[in-house]
Each structure stands twice: as structure tokens, then as C-alpha cells.
Amino acid sequence: MSTTLELRDVTKTYADTVVIDAINLTVNAGECVAILGPSGVGKSTILRLIAGLDEPTAGSVRLGETTIDTQPAEERGVGLMFQQPLLFPHLDAIDNVAFSARAAGKSRRQAREHAQKYLDLVQLGGYAHRRSTELSGGQAQRVALARALAAQPRVLLLDEPFSALDPQLRAEMHSLLRTIRRELNPTVLLVTHDQHEASVLADRIAILLDSRLAQVAAPHEIYSRPASLEVHRMMGGLNVIPGDHDGTYHHSSMGRLEVPTCEENTPSTLVFRHESVTVTPPPGDVTAQITEITHIGARQRLTLRANNTTLHADTPPTTSVAVGDTVGLHIPLDARHTIRTTP
Numbered sequence: 001m002s003t004t005l006e007l008r009d010v011t012k013t014y015a016d017t018v019v020i021d022a023i024n025l026t027v028n029a030g031e032c033v034a035i036l037g038p039s040g041v042g043k044s045t046i047l048r049l050i051a052g053l054d055e056p057t058a059g060s061v062r063l064g065e066t067t068i069d070t071q072p073a074e075e076r077g078v079g080l081m082f083q084q085p086l087l088f089p090h091l092d093a094i095d096n097v098a099f100s101a102r103a104a105g106k107s108r109r110q111a112r113e114h115a116q117k118y119l120d121l122v123q124l125g126g127y128a129h130r131r132s133t134e135l136s137g138g139q140a141q142r143v144a145l146a147r148a149l150a151a152q153p154r155v156l157l158l159d160e161p162f163s164a165l166d167p168q169l170r171a172e173m174h175s176l177l178r179t180i181r182r183e184l185n186p187t188v189l190l191v192t193h194d195q196h197e198a199s200v201l202a203d204r205i206a207i208l209l210d211s212r213l214a215q216v217a218a219p220h221e222i223y224s225r226p227a228s229l230e231v232h233r234m235m236g237g238l239n240v241i242p243g244d245h246d247g248t249y250h251h252s253s254m255g256r257l258e259v260p261t262c263e264e265n266t267p268s269t270l271v272f273r274h275e276s277v278t279v280t281p282p283p284g285d286v287t288a289q290i291t292e293i294t295h296i297g298a299r300q301r302l303t304l305r306a307n308n309t310t311l312h313a314d315t316p317p318t319t320s321v322a323v324g325d326t327v328g329l330h331i332p333l334d335a336r337h338t339i340r341t342t343p
């Protein structure tokens with residue numbers, strides 16, 4: 001049964017260092033929220049506070065209608081999964097998954113029947129009697145996920161659960177997690193430093209920067225309407241153009257570009273996703289010269305100069321261009337976003 005998870009003004013201080021500073025976050029029942037932030041920012045600390053492995057310095061954690069701050073970790077109904085599967089090496093897969101049911105007093109047969117359902121769910125039904133030491137990294141991580149789910153937690157906390165896997169296995173685990181969300185509808189709080197992972201898995205992303213949540217929103221909103229330049233960069237945004245907003249147009253060394261209106265005339269930085277830019281015959285919205293072409297998988301990334309401004313555009317490899325070409329760039333109006341800059 002999924003439950004709402006709520007952090008209220010949660011602060012965590014180690015010695016004199018404030019790691020988490022008065023964070024408020026609600027994960028609705030059945031929702032998946034990803035906390036995204038750089039290494040060492042405090043992502044795992046948040047999960048430890050929820051799981052009861054550490055205590056907040058101030059604030060409280062609620063599950064449903066209950067404040068769980070004083071509950072021991074094992075009574076919170078929180079499932080945890082880490083980067084490493086941490087399976088019991090002396091047990092086979094099914095007894096790893098059956099562990100919580102056995103601990104709750106179920107007979108071996110009942111616990112194994114229950115565990116088998118979860119092994120089937122993670123598509124390892126035929127591996128029940130493999131020792132955990134005889135599983136591949138990806139299989140062991142599936143067993144760890146089955147073990148976390150078999151305990152029927154009220155909330156599932158995932159701490160960088162797929163980052164030790166190679167890209168193909170990681171994509172398979174993403175797909176499995178989506179299936180599990182459809183079938184079991186768990187409340188999930190995921191921690192990752194990978195913006196791609198956050199955006200493919202989560203309904204909302206919470207960006208953790210400098211001890212605080214800089215923005216909490218749906219992935220497309222965070223990509224296209226970042227609340228700050230730091231959020232734009234965290235999401236891999238490349239185009240950052242300082243200038244001024246006159247209410248209708250953004251003025252910079254790149255020229256004048258219509259932008260969504262703002263009431264005040266302010267110094268502001270124009271940002272737009274490199275994926276949203278298309279190449280046209282000049283002049284386009286902006287005329288620029290290509291200075292570099294980098295091939296990234298099935299795309300090609302153009303670096304361009306427009307007067308003193310450096311721009312980036314990701315285009316299909318079929319776009320026929322060469323370094324030195326002068327091209328037009330089309331930047332859709334709804335892809336243009338301005339961020340107020342402190343003068």
C-alpha cells in the first residue's frame with residue numbers, strides 16, 4: 001500500500017556543517033520523485049533520515065498521517081535499495097527475497113511462495129535457487145529490488161541503485177522499474193546524480209544544491225524552465241547568454257531576440273536547450289558561424305559563434321554542415337527562457 005512521504009523543514013548538521021537546510025518535500029502516494037544533485041551534496045543523507053539510520057537535527061518526517069521521527073528504523077515500513085545489492089551471500093535468491101517474511105514469522109513455505117511472486121516480477125523466476133554469489137551484477141540488483149519490494153514497504157527509497165551497472169543493464173532496470181510502478185504503484189524516492197536517469201524515471205525531480213532544494217518540478221519543466229542558472233547547468237543545459245530583458249526582447253552580444261514577456265526591465269540571462277535548436281538557411285532567428293562539430297552517438301553537436309556569444313545546437317547527423325559555415329538558427333519561442341540576474 002503506497003503512502004505519502006513528507007519532509008517538513010528537515011535540517012541535518014554534522015559538527016558545524018549544515019548538510020541539509022530546512023528542506024520541505026512531499027512525495028505523493030504512488031509518485032516517483034528523484035533527488036538530483038552533485039556528489040556530496042547530501043542526497044544519501046536525506047534517505048538515511050527517512051529510513052531512520054540517522055536523526056534530523058531539526059524538522060520531521062511523516063509517512064501518511066504519522067510522524068515517524070521517533071520510530072525505530074525497522075518499524076518504519078521503509079524499503080531501501082543501494083548501489084550495491086548487499087545480498088546475504090550464504091542464502092540463495094529466493095531466501096534473500098523471503099527474508100522479511102521469515103523475520104515476520106511466516107513459515108518457510110509461505111515465505112518462499114511470497115518471495116517467488118517477487119522474483120517473477122523482476123523476471124528472475126527461474127533463478128530462485130541460485131546462490132547470490134552465482135548471480136551477475138544485474139541479476140543481483142534485481143534480487144535486491146525484489147527483496148525490497150517483498151517487504152511491502154510503505155515507501156521505497158532507492159540510493160543510486162543502477163549506477164554500478166553498464167548502460168544497457170541500466171536501461172533494462174529503468175524499464176523494469178516502470179513496470180513495477182505500473183503493477184504495484186509504490187511511492188518511490190530515488191537519489192541519483194544522473195539527470196537522464198532522473199528524467200526517465202521520475203514524475204518530478206527535486207534539484208538539491210547547496211543544502212537546499214533549488215527546484216522541484218516535472219522533468220520537462222526543469223529542462224525548459226530552470227529556476228536558476230545552476231539548475232540549468234545541473235540538467236546539462238549549454239546555452240547561457242547574459243544580457244538585458246526589455247519586457248519583450250532579450251538584448252545581448254548575439255543580438256535582439258523576442259522572449260516570453262516579463263514586467264520589469266532587468267538584467268537577465270537567456271537560456272534554451274541545445275536540443276531545441278534547428279539549423280536553417282541564414283539569417284534564421286540568429287546567424288552564427290560553426291566553430292566545431294562533435295559527434296555524440298546518433299547526434300552531432302554544433303558549437304557556434306554569434307558575435308561574442310558561444311552557442312550549442314544538437315542536430316541530426318543528416319544536417320549537412322561543416323566547420324566555418326555560416327548558418328541560421330531557429331530557436332522556438334517557447335524554448336526561450338530568461339532567468340533574472342542580480343545586477
Ligand SMILES: Nc1ncnc2c1ncn2[C@@H]1O[C@H](COP(=O)(O)OP(=O)(O)OP(=O)(O)O)[C@@H](O)[C@H]1O
Nearest residue numbers: 014015019037038039040041042043044045046193
Ligand atoms: N556521519 C557523518 N559525519 C560527518 N559528515 C557526514 C556524515 N555523513 C555524511 N557526511 C557529509 O555530509 C555530506 C553529504 O553526504 P551524502 O553522502 O549525503 O552526499 P551525497 O549527495 O549522497 O553524495 P554522493 O552522490 O557522493 O553519494 C558530505 O559532505 C559528507 O561528507
